Amino acid sequence: xxxxxxxxxxxxxRRLSVLRDATEALQWDYATMMxxxxxxxxxxxxxxxxxxxxxxxxxxxxGDLLDKAQDETTLSPWQAANLKAMRRKWxxxxxxxxxxxxxxSKACTGCETVWRTxxxxxxxxxxLPHMETLxxxxxxxxxxxxxxxxxxxxxxxxxxFEPGGRSADIDVRFAELESFLPEFLNEVLEKQKIDxxxxxxxxxxxxxxxxxxxxxxxxxxxxxxxxxxxxxxxxPFCGGTPDDVRITTRFNENxxxxxxxxxxxxxxxxxxxxxxxxxxxxxxxxxxxxxxAHESQSLLIEMQVSRSRPFLEFAAPLMRETFxxxxxxxxxxxxxxxLIKVEPDFIRVDADEVTYPLHIILRYRLEKLMIAGDLPLVxxxxxxxxxxxxLLGLDPANDREGCLQDIHWYDGAWGxxxxxxxxxxxxxxxxxxxxxxxxxxxxxxxxxxxKPLLDWLKENVHSLGSSLSAGDMVEQAxxxxxxxxxxxxxxxxxxxx
Amino acid sequence: xxxxxxxxxxxxxRRLSVLRDATEALQWDYATMMxxxxxxxxxxxxxxxxxxxxxxxxxxxxGDLLDKAQDETTLSPWQAANLKAMRRKWxxxxxxxxxxxxxxSKACTGCETVWRTxxxxxxxxxxLPHMETLxxxxxxxxxxxxxxxxxxxxxxxxxxFEPGGRSADIDVRFAELESFLPEFLNEVLEKQKIDxxxxxxxxxxxxxxxxxxxxxxxxxxxxxxxxxxxxxxxxPFCGGTPDDVRITTRFNENxxxxxxxxxxxxxxxxxxxxxxxxxxxxxxxxxxxxxxAHESQSLLIEMQVSRSRPFLEFAAPLMRETFxxxxxxxxxxxxxxxLIKVEPDFIRVDADEVTYPLHIILRYRLEKLMIAGDLPLVxxxxxxxxxxxxLLGLDPANDREGCLQDIHWYDGAWGxxxxxxxxxxxxxxxxxxxxxxxxxxxxxxxxxxxKPLLDWLKENVHSLGSSLSAGDMVEQAxxxxxxxxxxxxxxxxxxxx
Numbered sequence: 001x002x003x004x005x006x007x008x009x010x011x012x013x014r015r016l017s018v019l020r021d022a023t024e025a026l027q028w029d030y031a032t033m034m035x036x037x038x039x040x041x042x043x044x045x046x047x048x049x050x051x052x053x054x055x056x057x058x059x060x061x062x063g064d065l066l067d068k069a070q071d072e073t074t075l076s077p078w079q080a081a082n083l084k085a086m087r088r089k090w091x092x093x094x095x096x097x098x099x100x101x102x103x104x105s106k107a108c109t110g111c112e113t114v115w116r117t118x119x120x121x122x123x124x125x126x127x128l129p130h131m132e133t134l135x136x137x138x139x140x141x142x143x144x145x146x147x148x149x150x151x152x153x154x155x156x157x158x159x160x161f162e163p164g165g166r167s168a169d170i171d172v173r174f175a176e177l178e179s180f181l182p183e184f185l186n187e188v189l190e191k192q193k194i195d196x197x198x199x200x201x202x203x204x205x206x207x208x209x210x211x212x213x214x215x216x217x218x219x220x221x222x223x224x225x226x227x228x229x230x231x232x233x234x235x236p237f238c239g240g241t242p243d244d245v246r247i248t249t250r251f252n253e254n255x256x257x258x259x260x261x262x263x264x265x266x267x268x269x270x271x272x273x274x275x276x277x278x279x280x281x282x283x284x285x286x287x288x289x290x291x292x293a294h295e296s297q298s299l300l301i302e303m304q305v306s307r308s309r310p311f312l313e314f315a316a317p318l319m320r321e322t323f324x325x326x327x328x329x330x331x332x333x334x335x336x337x338x339l340i341k342v343e344p345d346f347i348r349v350d351a352d353e354v355t356y357p358l359h360i361i362l363r364y365r366l367e368k369l370m371i372a373g374d375l376p377l378v379x380x381x382x383x384x385x386x387x388x389x390x391l392l393g394l395d396p397a398n399d400r401e402g403c404l405q406d407i408h409w410y411d412g413a414w415g416x417x418x419x420x421x422x423x424x425x426x427x428x429x430x431x432x433x434x435x436x437x438x439x440x441x442x443x444x445x446x447x448x449x450x451k452p453l454l455d456w457l458k459e460n461v462h463s464l465g466s467s468l469s470a471g472d473m474v475e476q477a478x479x480x481x482x483x484x485x486x487x488x489x490x491x492x493x494x495x496x497x
Numbered sequence: 498x499x500x501x502x503x504x505x506x507x508x509x510x511r512r513l514s515v516l517r518d519a520t521e522a523l524q525w526d527y528a529t530m531m532x533x534x535x536x537x538x539x540x541x542x543x544x545x546x547x548x549x550x551x552x553x554x555x556x557x558x559x560g561d562l563l564d565k566a567q568d569e570t571t572l573s574p575w576q577a578a579n580l581k582a583m584r585r586k587w588x589x590x591x592x593x594x595x596x597x598x599x600x601x602s603k604a605c606t607g608c609e610t611v612w613r614t615x616x617x618x619x620x621x622x623x624x625l626p627h628m629e630t631l632x633x634x635x636x637x638x639x640x641x642x643x644x645x646x647x648x649x650x651x652x653x654x655x656x657x658f659e660p661g662g663r664s665a666d667i668d669v670r671f672a673e674l675e676s677f678l679p680e681f682l683n684e685v686l687e688k689q690k691i692d693x694x695x696x697x698x699x700x701x702x703x704x705x706x707x708x709x710x711x712x713x714x715x716x717x718x719x720x721x722x723x724x725x726x727x728x729x730x731x732x733p734f735c736g737g738t739p740d741d742v743r744i745t746t747r748f749n750e751n752x753x754x755x756x757x758x759x760x761x762x763x764x765x766x767x768x769x770x771x772x773x774x775x776x777x778x779x780x781x782x783x784x785x786x787x788x789x790a791h792e793s794q795s796l797l798i799e800m801q802v803s804r805s806r807p808f809l810e811f812a813a814p815l816m817r818e819t820f821x822x823x824x825x826x827x828x829x830x831x832x833x834x835x836l837i838k839v840e841p842d843f844i845r846v847d848a849d850e851v852t853y854p855l856h857i858i859l860r861y862r863l864e865k866l867m868i869a870g871d872l873p874l875v876x877x878x879x880x881x882x883x884x885x886x887x888l889l890g891l892d893p894a895n896d897r898e899g900c901l902q903d904i905h906w907y908d909g910a911w912g913x914x915x916x917x918x919x920x921x922x923x924x925x926x927x928x929x930x931x932x933x934x935x936x937x938x939x940x941x942x943x944x945x946x947x948k949p950l951l952d953w954l955k956e957n958v959h960s961l962g963s964s965l966s967a968g969d970m971v972e973q974a975x976x977x978x979x980x981x982x983x984x985x986x987x988x989x990x991x992x993x994x
Contacts, residue, residue: 015545018541018542018545019542019545019546019549021538021541021542022519022523022542022545022546025522025523025526025539025542026519026522026523029522029526033530033726034741035722035723035724035725035726035741036723037721037723037724037725037740037741038724038737038738038740038741040740041518041738041740041741042522042741044515044518044779045515045516045518045519045522048512048515048516048519049516049519052516052549224534225532226532226533226534227532227534227535228532228534229530229532240535241535241538243534243535243537243538244531244532244534244535244538244539282541
């Protein structure tokens with residue numbers, strides 16, 4: 001029999017989950033449909049919903065119920081995992097005083113607003129005082145959470161995005177990558193110099209046709225349009241709920257591959273969301289694992305699957321058909337070569353999969369120092385540029401190309417960056433395991449049969465929800481704890497073979 | 498100084514209003530964007546939000562605050578009107594037991610579901626037991642609210658849709674109409690027989706072009722697309738909020754005028770919503786008056802303005818240009834004649850403005866009898882058909898053409914129907930007053946200058962919010978209490994002149 005404390009918690013968290021779904025729908029509308037004049041009103045709606053959720057989660061009764069439910073011995077493994085996930089959410093929510101929550105929220109908005117102009121002007125000094133204020137509140141948050149969670153301060157922030165993620169593990173993985181990537185990058189660039197990619201297909205490419213192609217590829221991958229949509233937004237994202245997955249893209253008339261790869265990336269997120277366990281639909285244990293696991297699903301579809309030769313055997317004919325393309329630039333091999341071009345650049349969001357981890361390592365190292373109080377913000381531009389030189393061999397001409405480029409820190413998100421590269425490593429390790437255990441996965445791809453792949457992902461990742469940690473999920477699916485081997489192996493075979 | 502009780506109420510009702518805005522956005526998405534699989538989840542979200550609002554409004558503290566604020570003598574007239582509107586909402590919400598609210602909600606869903614099939618099959622017997630259950634709960638609601646509001650039972654239901662509306666007044670107005678309309682209708686039909694309308698333009702009409710035309714007309718009327726959108730839904734409606742007005746239409750490829758007149762109708766609703774007083778944005782007194790006043794704004798734009806010769810002088814050239822139309826069917830005069838064709842029919846939603854009130858009088862009389870317990874539901878089809886014969890001279894071939902046609906009763910909305918015809922009478926009386934006081938309104942229309950009209954509506958209707966009753970608004974704007982004279986005068990001059 002289920003304890004009544006546990007059952008009450010399930011009801012409470014169900015309400016929270018339903019309200020979060022409503023929030024998701026409002027945010028999607030904000031990004032895709034809302035006329036500009038609706039902004040302030042939508043802000044009110046989101047703040048009010050957030051207040052309602054805060055009230056539900058900070059109800060003093062919850063702490064008692066969590067303790068009572070803990071003593072129950074009748075919980076199933078999923079229920080026990082659910083209880084653990086509830087406690088984690090509750091601890092994060094209640095670790096902070098109401099004043100700190102408000103001050104932080106205000107500082108985020110204030111800093112982000114100034115950053116938008118400062119970035120455009122390349123003027124770090126303009127945002128510095130706001131960033132100082134924000135960082136000091138972030139460190140207060142870190143200290144408060146660290147105490148409640150029994151973690152170091154950086155890990156307390158990381159845990160918001162990556163439950164169970166620990167910087168000690170990341171340090172090891174990132175060291176493996178750092179010892180490999182810079183030299184590897186030089187080799188790849190040498191090879192590319194000798195054998196450069198053929199010219200790309202020339203546009204313009206009608207956005208409506210790009211969209212049609214995107215829909216065809218999504219359908220082939222198993223995206224269910226009875227439970228989702230594809231729309232346009234300034235910044236592509238995957239939102240919505242498991243029953244109603246809303247992914248977005250943006251179209252570049254000169255390069256259809258950027259929108260299409262974006263669609264495939266978001267489709268990976270969307271398939272994960274759709275595949276979460278329906279029996280635990282509104283419970284914490286039914287949610288996706290952290291950002292690393294989520295990114296592993298988008299990168300598995302985009303980087304591992306879609307930027308591969310077998311995928312192009314399926315997709316290149318569709319591309320030619322859609323855009324009426326012919327000539328050497330439209331050869332399957334040319335299209336593939338252009339999807340795997342490596343080009344060191346200052347900007348993370350435009351980076352290829354070889355240089356991307358170096359951008360992340362740079363940010364991870366710097367944000368750890370900042371949280372520890374070991375890097376005064378006034379020194380950030382110089383520290384950034386030094387690392388950029390060391391890791392990527394580049395000298396940013398200004399802070400717009402440097403430490404002002406990403407929104408994350410200026411919007412209060414510290415501890416987020418490493419999840420991108422955890423995702424890349426996880427994607428490689430999972431995909432290697434999938435291909436080894438089910439040869440029909442690779443065999444199906446040139447024919448556009450992705451069912452074996454999706455089945456494997458559902459079974460080994462999606463349907464598990466948060467019933468185990470991201471680390472245990474990877475180990476269970478691949479037989480090994482997460483490490484950089486599969487990712488390094490993947491890079492070697494794609495870029496040097 | 499504002500009493501602290503009043504101030505606390507403002508805060509509470511502000512939260513309710515913001516949450517209702519969120520609900521509006523979710524409902525709009527449901528009707529326009531949501532994939533079918535999102536239905537159950539969206540239902541959960543709407544139910545949860547409704548529960549949160551119910552909790553806020555049923556908090557016992559509210560009753561005390563209302564009483565305390567009532568004793569304050571420092572309230573401004575708008576604050577006093579706001580307090581009155583708060584009390585009305587609170588009384589409606591708290592008049593019913595939680596059990597009755599749940600039973601009613603369940604009965605609505607149950608009856609509506611069966612009705613969908615019963616209507617398709619013309620099978621009244623199939624829905625009868627569900628309607629019996631629902632009606633008995635509606636009567637319980639009416640009794641509970643009647644006691645709290647000090648009204649008769651029918652008026653207690655009417656008051657939900659038409660605050661301050663009373664059946665004694667409606668009886669008088671509808672009697673005026675009934676003594677005029679049937680004979681008038683015969684005269685109009687005779688006149689049409691002698692001088693029939695010319696042929697209509699022939700389709701198909703590209704929906705995209707219909708949409709373009711709709712957007713042009715909306716813009717001319719003053720609809721602000723920084724604060725609103727036009728989309729497609731199965732049943733056209735006006736939703737959203739004053740800052741973010743979402744209107745919808747549906748396109749008929751064979752008759753562009755149906756979508757365009759629908760767009761103009763919803764634009765009337767939308768302009769009202771947008772014009773509500775911004776200083777009272779999230780307070781009950783800042784909301785629109787009841788359904789009658791709302792319908793008056795849509796019918797004023799659609800029936801009074803848009804189906805008129807001066808409007809066609811402006812719009813007909815746009816219609817010809819949009820659809821590349823030429824020939825006699827596209828003459829301004831032909832287009833106008835086809836917009837004012839009168840044709841008695843069984844179906845209310847397709848009715849012209851001459852026969853529409855007869856459909857409403859029929860429903861109003863029958864629903865009063867049903868609420869009073871004087872018309873057993875088993876006798877409804879016969880009573881319907883008798884009235885239809887008497888009022889419109891028609892014999893429905895089956896109940897699909899008869900008492901099964903409208904969703905309202907089967908979805909629990911009793912006391913709603915008369916607001917349609919209150920709206921038509923109000924529209925005529927307001928428009929006549931506007932034209933008399935500001936000659937530039939009529940003068941502007943052929944040139945597509947609707948600013949004088951919109952200014953008058955803002956000043957006399959929109960910006961007043963609910964600071965006075967619908968009756969007082971009409972009297973203040975037109976110098977007379979609402980009556981059927983202007984409507985009858987309008988019909989005579991449009992259809993017999």
